[in-house]
Amino acid sequence: MGVASTTVRAVNGLTARWAGASEEGTAFSAAGVWPLLAYLADRAEGAARAELTEALGLPTGQAADAARELLAATGAMRGLDTALGLWTKRTLQLRPEWEAGLPADAHGVLTGDPVADHQALDAWTVKRTGGLIERMPVTLTEDTEMVLASALTLRTQWLSPFDETVLDTAYEPWATEPRLGLRRSSAVLDRVGLADTPGGYVTELKVLGNNALDVHLLLGEEDMKPGQVLEAGVEILAGRCSVVPGPRLPYGNVGPGLRVEKVRCTRPEPPSLDVTTVAYRISANHDLLRLHRLFGLTTAQDTARGHFPGISAFPLAIGSAQQNTLARFGALGFEAAAVTAFAAVGGGVPDLRYVTTRISAAFDRPFGFLALHRHTRLVLAAGWITDPLPYPLPESRA
Helix, strand or coil: CCCCHHHHHHHHHHHHHHHHCCCCCEEECHHHHHHHHHHHHHCCCHHHHHHHHHHHCCCHHHHHHHHHHHHHHHHCCCCEEEEEEEEEECCCCECHHHHCCCCCCCEEEECCCHHHHHHHHHHHHHHHCCCCCCCCCCCCCCCEEEEEEEEEEEEEEECCCCEEEECCCCCHHHHCCCEEEEEEEECCHHHEEEEEECCEEEEEEEECECCCEEEEEEEECCCCCHHHHHHHHHHHHCCCCEEEEHHHCCCEEEECCEEEEEEEECCCCCCEEEEEEECEEEEEEEEHHHHCCCCCCCHHHCCCCCCCCCCECCCCEEEEEEEEEEEEECCCEEEEEEEEEEEEECCCCCCCCEEEEEEEEECCCCEEEEEEECCCCCEEEEEEECCCCECCCHHHHC
8 A cells, every 4th residue: 555645745745844844953753743633633623624624735534544544554664663542531432433543453541640641651652663762742631531642663774884984074063072974985876966946955865775765865055944955855855846966967066065076096986976974863852732833733722612523522622732753863774753642631196097076975064854755755754953973982982
């Protein structure tokens, strides 16, 4: 089962809008939020339904089926694990037709004891993310009637691993202490490209995983904002920006961090792509209600009345909506996890006679990334890197 192109566009559209509203040094997963919004929208009414529909980018009548197909398709992708969880108080009666649309093993119970319930939700989080995330991002109170959560975890190993080194950079915030740099050389030039985007030029590097889960690194012009660069990455995926691939780049400093030159060598050598980037580990906590308009949750927060009569006859409103995300990029591979939860209340000089072409791509200042499924182009996680890992001291590497 694949992911419909309309669903990919809708999820990636939410990724782009979230990127535009994001601050520096973050990671997030719109793919972890979108199914939850779809399940809520399917049974909402009035202004809450209209706002959720706009956030989804898909007609409400199609959203729940699209969410089910998305969860099934992503769960079948190699290296990707997804899960949906629902917990309710025993006294909350759900509409059978809504509950029937959820995975069969998704439904658990809230006891009404916030401490005990959070321990149970945390245990689910640890299990579903393989320990990458330890705590369910939800605020529980005695008034919490229902929790709807999703977990998304992806892991991949690079087809061509990097070598670890000390990063050589002129970017001062990163040059103040040794940073863990990553380098590799390849003869496959089309892994890099230069895109002409509305906000400026963006250098894109595709780092391919062994299970069709890839990470695209994005370096924009120095005056571009993080949101502009990440939004540009989504536009590149959709084919809406002009991209010049590595083999067709002219000579010179052609784009952000990108240089193409003729170099002399002692023997015939094929053209090469030399990449420099950094290892990073980034975690982020998001309060989705701070961006309630982005996620269509403005009216749904109003506790003066219920907004989801298709879920339960008991009046429900959104009391909290949060996401915890973690992403790690290293010499051998990448892993990321995101848990999203909504609570409803009442991620010598040589003889240089030969000439060859060398492309150098250096991601040695803040840049963005998109982690995605290669074949569908569905973005699973995104982020902006401002604080690479330090280069470990000799004793810490032992």
